[in-house]
Amino acid sequence: MEKWRAFRNSPRYEDAKGGVVKKGKNLLMTILQIILIVGISYVILSPVIGIVAQSFFSDADSANPMVYTIPIEGTLERYTTVITQMDYFRTLSNTLIYTVALTLIQVLICSMVGYGFARFDFPLKKLLFGCVVLMIVIPNHTIMLPQYMTFRSMGLMSEATPMYILTLFGTGLRAGLFIYIFNQFFRGLPKEIEEAAFVDGAGTWYTYFRIMLVNAMPAVITVTVFSLVWQYTDSFYSQLFRIPTDMLLAKRLSTLQNNISANLKIMNVRIQRLYVDAGVVLTILPLLILYLLLQRRFIEGVERSGIVG
Structure with a gap:
């Protein structure tokens, strides 16, 4: 216990605490950036992916409410x-x-x-x-x-x-x-x-x-x-x-x-x-x-x- 108190009062504790906080902030920013990139990419690419996928739909696929992106009976x-x-x-x-x-x-x-x-x-x-x-x-x-x-x-x-x-x-x-x-x-x-x-x-x-x-x-x-x-x-x-x-x-x-x-x-x-x-x-x-x-x-x-x- 005495060692812990001594460590908390030492400069090393502040350095370690600052390092953990900095790493936490960097991790949070990285996660936010990934979420933002994925969200923007989805908004931009989703219509394109839908158009490309539907161009391969057969008549049966277009009438099937269970088919959304990947055609079951694809056709050229x-x-x-x-x-x-x-x-x-x-x-x-x-x-x-x-x-x-x-x-x-x-x-x-x-x-x-x-x-x-x-x-x-x-x-x-x-x-x-x-x-x-x-x-x-x-x-x-x-x-x-x-x-x-x-x-x-x-x-x-x-x-x-x-x-x-x-x-x-x-x-x-x-x-x-x-x-x-x-x-x-x-x-x-x-x-x-x-x-x-x-x-x-x-x-x-x-x-x-x-x-x-x-x-x-x-x-x-x-x-x-x-x-x-x-x-x-x-x-x-x-x-x-x-x-x-x-x-x-x-x-x-x-x-x-x-x-x-x-x-x-x-x-x-x-x-x-x-x-x-x-x-x-x-x-x-x-x-x-x-x-x-x-x-x-x-x-x-x-x-x-x-x-x-």
Whole structure:
């Protein structure tokens, strides 16, 4: 007993007590973090898992109230039918050509505009950059009518030409955000890089394409991934300009349920949804493959580009 009292009054007791309390706090924080991560992951992934699982449901599984996630009589019939109804492979190739072309143009134009704002002084620079910020915060719906009237008067509806024109002039889908990303990244690069290039006799264009754009690869990858995904899944401009259905997989998906009803004479809405789930999986599959291939570079690009929130 005397030894215990002596130990309690010694500095070692306070150190041991502090260590136990610290370990307890760390353990509690770890448990809370795990609970938070699991909860958020469930909220995000649960609908996706449900869609993927239900795309394999048979008619009997969909009518069985005991089947929730794992099908008892799984089938691939939904996928084979959807591939035919959506003309999947031809539409996918058209979609990839369309989205890749727009993405390459957008990366080039937005990087040039962002570089110009970051490195050059010119009249009304702050006002013009304010317009770029307005492009980010103003919803597309507020300017859809003048855009529609302009391109309709030019006879460019029912084709993809309006999207190429908007992208070439730096006003395409999410262009304001991409210009801002490049501007912030180029501002973070030291000016000594360009000064050294100019001393060696390099011109402005050579310095931009061979030096600055190469050093801005994290921002390029970030913008490329964002642009590909948003162009691929765009429904606003595709509906506004009436882009042909066979050019965009997302538009094919939006008409899939009606096609299933009209072509296959399936009137049961629950069964129709199973085909739509299979269409959703086939639509997001290319994006998932893209993310898996570029995951590491994309995360590094987001970190180095200064994108937060």
